[in-house]
Amino acid sequence: MITSTEEDYIKAIFNISQSGKRELVGTNQIAERMSTTAASVTDMLRKLNHKELIVYEKYKGVKLSPMGTMQAMSLLRKHRLWESFLVEKLDFAWDEVHDIAEQLEHIQSNDLVNRLDKYLGYPKFDPHGDPIPDAQGTITIRNQIVLSTMEVGNGGLVVGVKKHDKDFLNHLNQVGINIGTELELTHKYPYDQSIKVKIDNSEEALLSSEVCENIYLKKIR
Amino acid sequence: MITSTEEDYIKAIFNISQSGKRELVGTNQIAERMSTTAASVTDMLRKLNHKELIVYEKYKGVKLSPMGTMQAMSLLRKHRLWESFLVEKLDFAWDEVHDIAEQLEHIQSNDLVNRLDKYLGYPKFDPHGDPIPDAQGTITIRNQIVLSTMEVGNGGLVVGVKKHDKDFLNHLNQVGINIGTELELTHKYPYDQSIKVKIDNSEEALLSSEVCENIYLKKIR
DNA sequence: AAATATTTTTAGATTTGTCTAAATTTATTT
DNA sequence: AAATAAATTTAGACAAATCTAAAAATATTT
Ligand SMILES: [Mn+2]
Ligand SMILES: [Mn+2]
Ligand SMILES: [Mn+2]
Ligand SMILES: [Mn+2]
Numbered sequence: 001m002i003t004s005t006e007e008d009y010i011k012a013i014f015n016i017s018q019s020g021k022r023e024l025v026g027t028n029q030i031a032e033r034m035s036t037t038a039a040s041v042t043d044m045l046r047k048l049n050h051k052e053l054i055v056y057e058k059y060k061g062v063k064l065s066p067m068g069t070m071q072a073m074s075l076l077r078k079h080r081l082w083e084s085f086l087v088e089k090l091d092f093a094w095d096e097v098h099d100i101a102e103q104l105e106h107i108q109s110n111d112l113v114n115r116l117d118k119y120l121g122y123p124k125f126d127p128h129g130d131p132i133p134d135a136q137g138t139i140t141i142r143n144q145i146v147l148s149t150m151e152v153g154n155g156g157l158v159v160g161v162k163k164h165d166k167d168f169l170n171h172l173n174q175v176g177i178n179i180g181t182e183l184e185l186t187h188k189y190p191y192d193q194s195i196k197v198k199i200d201n202s203e204e205a206l207l208s209s210e211v212c213e214n215i216y217l218k219k220i221r
Numbered sequence: 222m223i224t225s226t227e228e229d230y231i232k233a234i235f236n237i238s239q240s241g242k243r244e245l246v247g248t249n250q251i252a253e254r255m256s257t258t259a260a261s262v263t264d265m266l267r268k269l270n271h272k273e274l275i276v277y278e279k280y281k282g283v284k285l286s287p288m289g290t291m292q293a294m295s296l297l298r299k300h301r302l303w304e305s306f307l308v309e310k311l312d313f314a315w316d317e318v319h320d321i322a323e324q325l326e327h328i329q330s331n332d333l334v335n336r337l338d339k340y341l342g343y344p345k346f347d348p349h350g351d352p353i354p355d356a357q358g359t360i361t362i363r364n365q366i367v368l369s370t371m372e373v374g375n376g377g378l379v380v381g382v383k384k385h386d387k388d389f390l391n392h393l394n395q396v397g398i399n400i401g402t403e404l405e406l407t408h409k410y411p412y413d414q415s416i417k418v419k420i421d422n423s424e425e426a427l428l429s430s431e432v433c434e435n436i437y438l439k440k441i442r
Numbered sequence: 443a444a445a446t447a448t449t450t451t452t453a454g455a456t457t458t459g460t461c462t463a464a465a466t467t468t469a470t471t472t
Numbered sequence: 473a474a475a476t477a478a479a480t481t482t483a484g485a486c487a488a489a490t491c492t493a494a495a496a497a498t499a500t501t502t
Binding site: 115 | 336
Binding site: 247248259260262263264279 | 448451453
């Protein structure tokens with residue numbers, strides 16, 4: 001048995017190790033992600049280690065064990081399937097679903113998640129373009145580049161976003177960018193790394209480097 | 222803020238006071254329903270009383286306050302809408318949904334439950350025939366009688382069941398009774414209050430008094 | 443009305459997840 | 473390499489929800 005608090009820690013460890021470069025995740029990183037104290041994290045790490053969900057050496061840092069990784073996949077699967085349900089079936093916007101999915105992912109029932117998967121038509125990606133692990137925990141990998149690394153003159157389709165917070169997604173809504181939007185890079189300003197893009201072959205928009213670093217594209221030319 | 226444990230106690234108090242005759246609910250009744258000890262219940266009653274969700278006098282028993290009743294309605298609404306979703310959309314059987322809904326009812330989001338309601342087409346009753354409170358907490362009352370009180374020669378449509386446990390619902394499945402099934406009472410055995418019914422105008426079945434006391438009918442003649 | 447039985451509450455512990463403050467270890471500077 | 477800074481762990485405490493055993497209140501029986 002794993003508690004939903006433990007599940008949240010597992011997910012935090014997975015997310016941090018995905019986004020960062022180092023293999024081992026630090027106590028303070030987890031504390032910041034979970035909005036808690038380093039002391040609380042140490043307590044929990046001891047517990048997760050005892051349950052063999054993580055590999056942990058005092059002062060060295062932590063990584064998920066094979067069992068922990070499976071748990072993380074199961075959680076991502078549930079989180080992303082529920083987000084897909086909320087957007088596809090209940091007409092939520094992509095910036096409204098994260099907090100609700102954060103609760104729904106803890107519902108315990110394998111039957112439920114598999115039926116939900118079937119009901120949604122076995123989607124491969126969630127409303128933010130993140131891959132949905134299948135029932136075996138396997139993830140579809142997609143060819144994608146970060147917008148900030150693209151050259152002037154090239155273009156692509158928006159397939160995902162790196163950040164999921166309301167403020168960022170809302171900004172994209174305002175600019176007119178969503179999953180599936182076509183972008184063509186028309187100009188780069190070296191001074192602050194901001195860029196100009198043509199959106200769906202019509203209006204142009206200026207995007208800050210902050211924004212460019214958080215948008216994934218599938219190149220089309 | 223109300224915790225999901227508190228929510229479960231509120232629901233237990235509501236359910237007990239509905240099924241029983243007395244207005245006030247006792248500590249032991251709650252303890253049995255919640256599979257916990259009387260001491261734990263007393264602790265929680267003090268807490269719920271402090272939050273003004275119940276009206277509580279030491280040793281006297283307890284009832285829901287107006288605020289507590291509202292909370293109970295909100296919970297029933299969520300529980301029953303989720304059960305409807307599981308059966309209508311995910312093809313669960315009516316005897317498989319209770320435990321999952323027991324978890325889903327604690328998800329916090331008014332927007333979610335109202336969108337779910339709309340998505341399901343504003344159903345008035347759940348898969349067990351229980352009324353679903355609307356967004357204002359109002360319940361549709363239905364004309365129904367308990368099968369055990371019906372006279373020989375009369376008939377009706379099954380509109381609900383009093384118990385929700387797997388074993389009981391499974392038994393009904395085996396006999397061929399579900400919501401909407403037509404029953405005609407053909408014989409009563411005074412010895413043990415068991416009865417014979419004609420199901421959907423074809424086969425006959427024998428039902429024990431235990432079963433008859435837990436089936437609600439809408440009389441058709 | 444007294445004795446007995448039942449129900450309910452209190453007292454004192456336990457587990458889980460959390461916190462602050464202090465101590466320890468590791469990393470970085472000088 | 474010593475000093476300083478940063479990261480991490482330990483110590484000790486707290487709130488929530490639970491438990492067992494004992495005490496107190498209420499209900500029932502004689
Ligand atoms: Mn999310
Ligand atoms: Mn997502
Ligand atoms: Mn139910
Ligand atoms: Mn029901």
